[in-house]
Amino acid sequence: MNNVYVAGVDMIKFGRFPNRSVPDLGADAVHGALDDCGLNIKDMQAMYCGNLMQANAMIGQRILQQVGQTGIPVVNCANACATGATAFREAWIAIKAGLYDIVLAVGVEQMGKGLLGGAQAQQGIPREGLLGSSTMPAVFAEAGMEHSNLYGTTFEQFARVSVKNHHHSTMNPKAMYQVETPLETVMNAEMISYPNTKLMCSVNVDGAAAAVLMSECKAKELELIARSVKIRASVLTSDPWQERDLVMPDVNSCTQKAATEAYEMAGLGPEDIDLIELHDCFATAEILHYGNLGLCKPEDAGKLIDEGHTSLGGRIPVNVSGGLLSKGHPLGATGIANIYEITTQLRGEAGTRQVEDARLGMTHVIGLGSACAIHILEKSA
Amino acid sequence: MGESGLRSAIDYLKIPDDGSPYLEGYVCGNCEAVFLGKRTTCSRCGTRDSMHTKVLANTGTLYAFSVVYRSYPGIEVPYISAIVDLDGGGTVKGNLIGVEPDPQNIKFGMPVQLVFADALGRKDQNGNLYLAYFFQPHTDS
Numbered sequence: 001m002n003n004v005y006v007a008g009v010d011m012i013k014f015g016r017f018p019n020r021s022v023p024d025l026g027a028d029a030v031h032g033a034l035d036d037c038g039l040n041i042k043d044m045q046a047m048y049c050g051n052l053m054q055a056n057a058m059i060g061q062r063i064l065q066q067v068g069q070t071g072i073p074v075v076n077c078a079n080a081c082a083t084g085a086t087a088f089r090e091a092w093i094a095i096k097a098g099l100y101d102i103v104l105a106v107g108v109e110q111m112g113k114g115l116l117g118g119a120q121a122q123q124g125i126p127r128e129g130l131l132g133s134s135t136m137p138a139v140f141a142e143a144g145m146e147h148s149n150l151y152g153t154t155f156e157q158f159a160r161v162s163v164k165n166h167h168h169s170t171m172n173p174k175a176m177y178q179v180e181t182p183l184e185t186v187m188n189a190e191m192i193s194y195p196n197t198k199l200m201c202s203v204n205v206d207g208a209a210a211a212v213l214m215s216e217c218k219a220k221e222l223e224l225i226a227r228s229v230k231i232r233a234s235v236l237t238s239d240p241w242q243e244r245d246l247v248m249p250d251v252n253s254c255t256q257k258a259a260t261e262a263y264e265m266a267g268l269g270p271e272d273i274d275l276i277e278l279h280d281c282f283a284t285a286e287i288l289h290y291g292n293l294g295l296c297k298p299e300d301a302g303k304l305i306d307e308g309h310t311s312l313g314g315r316i317p318v319n320v321s322g323g324l325l326s327k328g329h330p331l332g333a334t335g336i337a338n339i340y341e342i343t344t345q346l347r348g349e350a351g352t353r354q355v356e357d358a359r360l361g362m363t364h365v366i367g368l369g370s371a372c373a374i375h376i377l378e379k380s381a
Numbered sequence: 382m383g384e385s386g387l388r389s390a391i392d393y394l395k396i397p398d399d400g401s402p403y404l405e406g407y408v409c410g411n412c413e414a415v416f417l418g419k420r421t422t423c424s425r426c427g428t429r430d431s432m433h434t435k436v437l438a439n440t441g442t443l444y445a446f447s448v449v450y451r452s453y454p455g456i457e458v459p460y461i462s463a464i465v466d467l468d469g470g471g472t473v474k475g476n477l478i479g480v481e482p483d484p485q486n487i488k489f490g491m492p493v494q495l496v497f498a499d500a501l502g503r504k505d506q507n508g509n510l511y512l513a514y515f516f517q518p519h520t521d522s
Binding site: 115117118119121123124125126127128129130131132133135137138141142143145146148149155190191192193194195196241243244246247248 | 390414417418447457460475489501505511513514
């Protein structure tokens, strides 16, 4: 089967843009990705667009209304926080299927500030704070406390994730924040839902990212192969049944399953991967995924962060972009922003946050409910 | 609605006309997976039409928790959101009461028991009151 490459990719600087529209932001990312590979909107044969909050609003077509209405097929998709990665994967599938040679994938989101969701009840009474909590910080706090229960992971270890990712983002001009947050600052920030303090929660931002995917034949024909990055694996899973998943949305088993399948598809193991962008929606989550992705045994995840192995310069740097914790988490854009980071790293164009000799990188996202998407990318030979 | 006149805060909390409130599970006749809330097909093994109801135990142990300090507007904080494995099967989430909401006071595996009480005075749009369940530390004495 034809190999598929990322030929062009870009993301806008994440931030808050209340005076701009979702299609506006998406259009900026599309222009960036087209310019990155020197192509025109007329070269695109299909488009997959990820957006969550306005999933019924034909965002993909409205982006084309800003960048060129060429009449190509557009599919709008929503898959919680895996939305962008799902759009990217659909573009990959379309090329794999042999239907197209050049496909555009876009992810875009505009977010409010503060907690997602609300307590209003459609009928009956609100259950938040009555039958436990369903806020995202609490759900991921409980997932982290399960790890503490099973493996003894500590508040301080969870907090170190946030210290690391905020540090990484000081080297990423496209991140929302470029601010160091020492351990005491993280641990003494407002406690939202123990053990997640405010600095251990991902930042709600507006953002957009886009990628031009291309078949190997076409990338060679257009002489774009040298800067292109090969997609070695693309996997999407849902959550297999778990005994507690009615009250604890499970982000572990879908990640473990996706990782196993991705390594198998790529013919690789975790020891081959040079860097990872994983779904640190909360600091607690990153620790869980060290084990889920096979970077270490689950019980050694706390040690992995303590000993600095997942920092830039460590054995397996994780979230050198700053991650969702500091780069920001515009839900539908996140999956493709991860592809931007890994592609930039594999091209050796990541500036001061460059992972030395990076050849293979992984992206991972979780949409609660649940969906897990993993991609493994390889530098062109 | 039982003698108290309170309505159930959630579908798996049952209030018989005579007798004590209880939590109701659905159990798969094929693989014995336990669910909260009514269903006809088992999502673990896919077996159809073999579900039967079960009265879930009023005792269990604490599996995971969070102390919630910030919630949605209008929700009083702090409170402990607790994940409890009930004895005999079924995992339920609820508020843990009778413990200061400080992580130091909360131990994994601690025995807890279910108590049924008014739903913190919360009313629906028609002014109806509700019955909810809570967990509290369980001592044998």
